[in-house]
Amino acid sequence: xxxxxxxxxxxxxxxxxxxxxxxxxxxEIGEDRASRITYDQxxxxxxxxxxxxxxxxxxxxxxxxxxxxxxxxxxxxxxSTTLKREDLRRGAEPDSSYYIRNEAxxxxxxxxxxxxxxxxxxxVEIDLTSSSLNKFDIYxxxxxxxxxxxxxxxxxxxxxxxxxxxECNNSPSFAQLPLIEIARFLEESQxxxxxxxxxxxxxxxKEKGTK
Numbered sequence: 001x002x003x004x005x006x007x008x009x010x011x012x013x014x015x016x017x018x019x020x021x022x023x024x025x026x027x028e029i030g031e032d033r034a035s036r037i038t039y040d041q042x043x044x045x046x047x048x049x050x051x052x053x054x055x056x057x058x059x060x061x062x063x064x065x066x067x068x069x070x071x072x073x074x075x076x077x078x079x080s081t082t083l084k085r086e087d088l089r090r091g092a093e094p095d096s097s098y099y100i101r102n103e104a105x106x107x108x109x110x111x112x113x114x115x116x117x118x119x120x121x122x123x124v125e126i127d128l129t130s131s132s133l134n135k136f137d138i139y140x141x142x143x144x145x146x147x148x149x150x151x152x153x154x155x156x157x158x159x160x161x162x163x164x165x166x167e168c169n170n171s172p173s174f175a176q177l178p179l180i181e182i183a184r185f186l187e188e189s190q191x192x193x194x195x196x197x198x199x200x201x202x203x204x205x206k207e208k209g210t211k
Contacts, residue, residue, distance in 0.1 A: 019089055022044060035048045037093050040134075059189060061077070064122075067205060070206055071205070073103075074104070074107075077097070094124060097144075105117065121145055123148070126149075136158070140164065145159065146159055146172060154180075157169065185200065
């Protein structure tokens with residue numbers, strides 16, 4: 001029997017789009033929208049997440065703040081802020097993004113300019129369907145040091161090393177904890193509920209963080 005994966009995202013791809021058109025689209029669409037826009041040297045992709053996509057993104061957000069609280073780390077969330085550089089002709093909007101090690105550098109900023117500001121320390125991508133663009137190449141060129149990619153019940157952690165992302169088991173942003181285990185807690189939330197899962201995760205962080 002063939003099973004069909006439930007739709008969680010809708011995508012549209014446009015070719016031969018200039019940087020000026022990309023900037024105009026961002027200005028006209030505005031920040032109060034659900035879609036995510038990715039631009040790579042003339043190719044533009046618009047992704048509209050559906051409920052499953054947003055559900056896992058919200059849960060990961062909550063777990064990241066538990067990590068910050070329990071590990072006594074300041075976190076500055078920047079959500080799906082457009083990360084872009086005109087000189088590279090590249091831009092992307094992550095599902096969520098966070099400043100952790102560089103939090104103090106952007107704490108009072110209302111706008112991120114990657115020509116003078118560092119890129120977010122952590123970007124989260126929910127990959128329930130495949131993008132037509134290689135966002136890893138875009139994030140690497142922008143200087144994002146860590147990516148979490150959640151895909152079909154698995155969490156992959158990548159660290160930028162010499163211009164390429166290397167898959168690893170531990171998170172450099174969070175005291176080298178084995179955060180690939182987060183996927184287990186996300187799955188657990190479907191059996192016992194979100195709040196009970198959060199309590200279990202908090203206890204796990206306390207235990208692992210003291211070792």
